[in-house]
Amino acid sequence: MKPNQTMLAAAAAMSVLAAGTAGAETYSYASFNAPSHIMVRTLGSGWADQVRETTGGEVDFEIFPGASLMPPLSMLQGVGDGLATAAHLAVPYYASDLPINYVAGELGFANPDYFALAFAYADYIVNDPAAHGEWRAQNVVPMGTISTPNYYYVCKDVVTDMAALQGKKVRSPGGAWGRFTTDVGFVAVSIPYxxxxxxxxxxxxxxAAMSTADLVSGATVLELVKSGSVLKIPLSPGYNSAHNAINEDVWKSLTDDQRRAILDAIAVGMVRAHVGYEAEVAKAEQAGRDAGMVFIEEMDEEIQAFYDDWNTRNLQIVIDAAKERGLEDPGAVLESMQSYIDKWAGLIDGVARDDEAALTAILKENLFDQIDETAYGMD
Structure with missing residues (x-):
């Protein structure tokens, strides 16, 4: 049987890992995003560059973007099995394996500050025992999170009101996005990013329910939607992903200094990614306008009334659905996650979102400097 490209890439990655000599190792990092995507540039290759520099080349990561190593749905198991050393693991793909973390990602409609959401989820997966334990049960040590900006509906046609959106097929990530997309009248379609x-x-x-940054980076769909519209219904950011989750066995094999280098580089990369996202959104939306796209900045009265009513009902829907899937106390999960969101919303309140130095100092002081590299993930 002729091996497919994913199998060949995975085998190559394992060979790269195995080829490292004592004191100098090259590991693999998998992402489903394109090489041009800001997540890859900052918390992928940018993170790997800093780790390499800090460790004097003792630890290096080869980046496999664009799902070239394995498809998104396989990445959690792939990291746990060591097929990839580390990866961007987006929880919505793994709802059955990470049910607590999946529910924790349902608070974005009520808390639209994506900086606070990302920093809060990073704190949550490190310090909430139940959430952290789910990752460890997969032989994965979670770390490094990133949130997209708010999602909006980006359409190939001009869609301005409830009547125009009825029956249109929309790529939606699932979860609350999928529920709202279906309830408002779209047909939700689940496809990998x-x-x-x-x-x-x-x-x-x-x-597509997506960040407008992806008009010109990542998915780069502008050429397909330049005659269309962006309907700015403020959908939840996508924030519950461990962007630098790492195989537990590899993590334990590193020295204390190497683990510290990885953690410090994540803190820098997280802030750089979100500051960069702010700039990319502005750039992408201007490119869309220049290409002729129509931006509907405010919801009409009918959509606004629907949105407000739906948002008041959403959390109870989340709780009921999680109970049906077998999660014992989803209300406690939401309460715990909300406490982290409140903490980080307060910590970064009033801080300019382009002040990379200030945001990095806050993130390090209140999370990453508190992680003990001699103990975290070592039990």
């Missing part, structure tokens, strides 16, 4: 461009090109979807 890395297939978005092709799906739009082939008219398999009419719209």
């Amino acid at each position: 890395n297939e978005l461009f092709t799906s739009m090109e082939r008219n398999a979807v009419d719209c």
Whole structure:
């Protein structure tokens, strides 16, 4: 049987890892995002560059972007099994394996500050025992989170009101996005992010719930939607992912100094990613306007009334659905996660979102400097 490209890439990655000599190792990092995506540039290659520099080349990561090593749905198991040393693991892909972390990602509609959400989830997966334990049960040590900016509906046609959106096929990440997308009248379609461009090109979807930054980076769909619109219904950011989750066995094999280098580089990369996202959103939206896209900045009265009513009902829907899936106390999960969101919203309140130095200092002082590299993930 002829091996497929994913199998070949995985085998190559394992060979790279095995080829390292004592004191100098090259590991693999997998992402489903394109090389141009800001997540890859900051918390992928940028993070790897800092780790390499800090450790004097003792620890290096080869970056496999664009799902070239394995598809998104396989990455959690892939990291746990050591097929990839580390990866960007987006929890919505692994709801059955990480049910607590999945529910913790349902608070974005009520808390739209994506900086606070990202920093809070990073804190949560380190310090909440139940959430942390789910990752460890997969042989994965969680660390490093990133949130997208708020998602909006980006459509190939001009969609301005409830009537225009009825029946249109929309790529949605699932969870609260999928529920709202269906309830408001769209037809939610579940496809991996890395297939978005092709799906739009082939008219398999009419719209996508996405960050407008992806008009010109990542999925880079601007050429497909330049005659369309952005409907700015403020959907939840996507914040519950461990962007630098690492295989537990590899983590334990590193020295204390190497683990500290990885943690410090994550703190820098997290802030750089979010500051960069702010700039990319502004740039992408201007590019969309220049190309002729229509931006609907405010919801009309009908959509606004629907949105407000839906948002008041959403958390109870989350709780009821989680109980049906077997999660014993989803209310306690939401309460715990909300406490971290409140903490970080307070810590960064009033801090300019382009002040990389100030945000990095806050993130390090209140989280990463408190992580004991001699003990974290070593039990």
